[in-house]
Amino acid sequence: MSIATTQTSAAGSEQHGARAHSDGGWGAATVPVQTRSERFSSTRHEDFAPVLGVEIDWKLTPVSRVKTLIDDELDGSAYDLADRGSSSGAAVEWIGMDDPRVGSAGTPEDRAAANAWSSTQKALSVTVSGDERIAVGLDRSGFGSAPRAAHTVITAKPNSQGHVVLRSSGPGVLAENVEIVVEDGARLTVVSLQEWDDYALHLASHFARVGRDASLTHIVVSLGGAIVRVNPSVHLSGEGANGDLYGLYFADAGQHLEQRVYLHHEAAHTVGRVNYKGALQGDGARTVWVGDVLIGRDATGTDSYEQNRNLVLSEGTRADSIPNLEIETGDILGAGHASATGRFDDEQLFYLQARGISEAEARRLVVIGFLNEIVQKVGDPELESYLAGRIVDELGAAS
Amino acid sequence: MSVLEVKDLHVSVETEQGTKQILKGVDLTVKQGEIHAIMGPNGSGKSTLAYSIAGHPKYHVESGSILLDGAEVLEMSVDERARAGIFLAMQYPVEIPGVRMTDFLRTAKTAIDGEAPAIRGWVKEVGEAMGALRMDKSFGERNVNEGFSGGEKKRHEILQLELLKPKFAVLDETDSGLDVDALKIVSEGVNRAHAATDLGVLLITHYTRILRYIKPDFVHVFVDGKVAEEGGPELAERLENEGYDRFLQPSGVA
Ligand SMILES: Nc1ncnc2c1ncn2[C@@H]1O[C@H](COP(=O)(O)OP(=O)(O)OP(=O)(O)O)[C@@H](O)[C@H]1O
Ligand SMILES: [Mg+2]
Secondary structure (H helix, E strand, O other), X not given: OOEEEEOOOOEOOOOHHHHHHHHHOOOOOOOOOOXXXXXXXXXXXXXXXXXXXXXXXXXXXXXXXXXXXXXXXXXXXXXXXXXXXXXHOOEXXXXXXXXXXXXXXXXXXXXXXXXXXXXXOEEEEEEEOOOOEEEEEEEEOOOOOOXXXXXXXXXXXXXXXXXXXXXXXXXXXXXXXXXXXXXXXXXXXXEEEEEEOOOOEEEEEEXXXXXXXXXXXXXXXXXXXXXXXXXXXXXXXXXXXXXXXXXXXXXXXXXXXXXXXXXXXXXXXXXXXXXXXXXXXXOOOEEEEEEEEEEOOOOOOOXXXXXXXXXXXXXXXXXXXXXXXXXXXXXXXXXXXXXXEEEOOHHHHHHHHOOOOOHHHHHHHHHHHHHHHHHOOXXXXXXXXXXXXXXXXXXXXXX | OOEEEEEEEEEEEEXXXXXXXXXXXXXXXXXXXXXXXXXXXXXXXXXXXXXXXXXXXXXXXXXXXXEEOOEEHHHOOHHHHHHHXXXXXXXXXXXXXXXXXHHHHHHHHHHHHOOOOOHHHHHHHHHHHHHHOOOOHHHHHOEOOOOOOHHHHHHHHHHHHHHHOOOEXXXXXXXXXXXXXXXXXXXXXXXXXXXXXXXXXXXXXXXXXXHHOOOOOEEEEEEOOEEEEEEOHHHHHHHXXXXXXXXXXXXXXX
């Protein structure tokens, strides 16, 4: 039996979401056009048909503006890294694309990811091992504005504990793949922080495989950049694996921030939580969130919940929010999804103002309060307070 | 001596059926230190008066004025009114997810005073005020009103009243939904604020039971958007016994 549901709420003038309904179909009896797990994958660019912008996974993306990343040759050499994490105890090294670690977590499912894969010459490998918790900060700010590709493999050895921050800032036109392997019993947090300059273009695919009794906390934070699309695919492959997938995004005028999340419960007794929260402020601020959760045939005793919430702070914005839930086994603990896009609540504003707090300060409190739920998951107090400050900056910048 | 004056206030709201007149000429003067009770049937416009004084954007003032020590309150924004010394304890306090109560209280105090309170004294003051209202310390870590019971929300309103020290407080059915113990605790909070700062109080209520704890100087009966009768505390007793029937005659008879 396969149950699929899909639901959309859109804010702003257009009702694109209404069309999105037809992709997955309504009602318990409807089977989706294509099961998520059967999506085509390959590491070769030419294996994918040219992207027209009407495809299910591209139709909400401004494809014409990222054509370069999808089709052109990309510089795939090693790049400058501010902190190579050498002092932290993690092994950070450049490896060839023929290294067995490459491809251990996944294979591209779209043409841009395949282009990045076939363009990359050197992949960055980060390995966390041992008993001590190891924190690694990978600061990438020197990409420049020439189109380029990157590949990162993050491996947490059995029973290790790691916290890896992959931060991108400055100018950049980047297509990349990030592989994450969480081996049995390991606990790993990966934070992908996008703080690009205004003109940056970024298409990223993350592939994660989580082993037996292992746990991955994956957090996508997108603040800067013209077009930023980060698509995490996480496979809970080992029995008892845990996946917490969080996201936080703040789109201001003209920005396109997109995330297509895929959480695949492959093994029994896996627990998944997806929670993405976004704010939109300014003319043309645009966000897309798609959350596909697949509970496979063998994933008995699974517990899964996904949600996306958007807070609309001004006119002229648009948020698409599309959760899809496919269940292939009848024996699950629980599965659910929620999606909501709401305006700033005037009653909250009134309450705070009635206590003497200015409108600007009241908005700040409410927005930070809304996004804080995700900030608190980052697991690094310094980075958490930095992010809270960045959200304040974002609020001020656009108002 | 501070004074809050409501003069010939007409207020409407926009509804799906068009503009609806709610307040139809309200006159009311509250002096510093006075306690005024406003009683009246459901839908007579009591909350509308409260919200209009606080400046809720949903309510449109068609005519009239509200003066605080001679300054036109209607020209002030919501937060300016609060900083000028007007406080509204709401009938239905709003939940604010993600905003911790302690952060909220400190932000509000800073806004009202124009400077941050000295940290040590403030923490102590908040702790004592919460203790007096029998609010557990753990509330401070919770989000504003989120998951609070009805009674806890009301205590939180009075906590703010005691900490922010306004000149005038409008209490919109602060007594409703409280059990006897809570009613007593909340009333004591209002009385403390009244004694400490010579607070002027506009107490909106349906029931005389709160008037056993908070003694009004004046009672106003509110009917169909206006004050229909005024008197001393004895008027409340009469309303308790007779209800509002005698005010609800078909219009035009009076
Ligand atoms: N937004 C609105 N849309 C339509 N009608 C409204 C609106 N707000 C208030 N009213 C109406 O205005 C009238 C007065 O409402 P208000 O809340 O001021 O009454 P109240 O005296 O406080 O009543 P209660 O004792 O039940 O609290 C009511 O008839 C109410 O339905
Ligand atoms: Mg009312």
